[in-house]
Amino acid sequence: MLLPPVASSIGPAIDRLFYLILAVTGFFFILVEGALVWFVIHYRQRPGRTAAYVHGNTVAEIIWTAIPAVILIWLTFASQRVWATIHGHIPANAAEVEILAEQFAWNIRYPGPDGRFETADDVTTINQLHLALNHPTVIWLKSKDVIHSFFVPAFRIKQDAVPGRGGQIWVKPTRPGQYEIACAELCGLGHYRMRGFITVEPWDQLQQWLKETKANE
Numbered sequence: 001m002l003l004p005p006v007a008s009s010i011g012p013a014i015d016r017l018f019y020l021i022l023a024v025t026g027f028f029f030i031l032v033e034g035a036l037v038w039f040v041i042h043y044r045q046r047p048g049r050t051a052a053y054v055h056g057n058t059v060a061e062i063i064w065t066a067i068p069a070v071i072l073i074w075l076t077f078a079s080q081r082v083w084a085t086i087h088g089h090i091p092a093n094a095a096e097v098e099i100l101a102e103q104f105a106w107n108i109r110y111p112g113p114d115g116r117f118e119t120a121d122d123v124t125t126i127n128q129l130h131l132a133l134n135h136p137t138v139i140w141l142k143s144k145d146v147i148h149s150f151f152v153p154a155f156r157i158k159q160d161a162v163p164g165r166g167g168q169i170w171v172k173p174t175r176p177g178q179y180e181i182a183c184a185e186l187c188g189l190g191h192y193r194m195r196g197f198i199t200v201e202p203w204d205q206l207q208q209w210l211k212e213t214k215a216n217e
């Protein structure tokens with residue numbers, strides 16, 4: 001409806017949270033602003049009317065403190081379930097890719113046929129990330145220099161890449177197509193052009209692309 005089409009397995013749960021929070025905050029926004037307008041009109045200055053001093057109302061204060069508290073606790077538990085799915089455990093059969101962020105590019109490295117990084121058969125690209133459709137992939141996220149943020153709107157993923165600290169996320173793309181990576185952390189003058197491209201394609205096509213990329217290295 002309002003968000004870009006979802007292309008990952010975790011996307012629908014995150015969208016549900018977005019819309020739930022939008023509905024709750026939207027409802028209270030209209031309620032509060034409506035009350036404000038009504039008060040402004042109803043209690044406007046009129047000839048002969050004097051101001052009244054109101055000290056407060058304990059019952060009203062308890063109600064408008066308790067209701068937001070209950071809603072916040074409810075949202076915390078609802079979010080926690082989704083958070084646990086995303087960060088809790090990596091699917092066992094996941095493929096692996098390493099992404100090293102730097103000013104101002106995404107260095108992408110596949111482990112190659114031996115399944116190990118930093119060996120001669122690694123496949124490396126810049127700003128071009130290919131992922132297998134309906135297959136989980138773990139992304140090992142690192143930064144060479146400053147804090148960057150790996151943001152893929154279509155996957156509903158945003159993860160900081162902090163120098164000196166490895167980050168780990170996993171994604172299972174559910175829609176073939178082309179998507180964008182944007183750096184979501186102001187990382188320097190070239191931040192705006194720190195843009196990457198994702199291609200989601202069937203497993204066989206991905207293997208073919210890896211072979212071709214390796215041959216052209």
Ligand SMILES: [Cu+2]
Nearest residue numbers: 148183187194
């Ligand atoms: Cu950046």
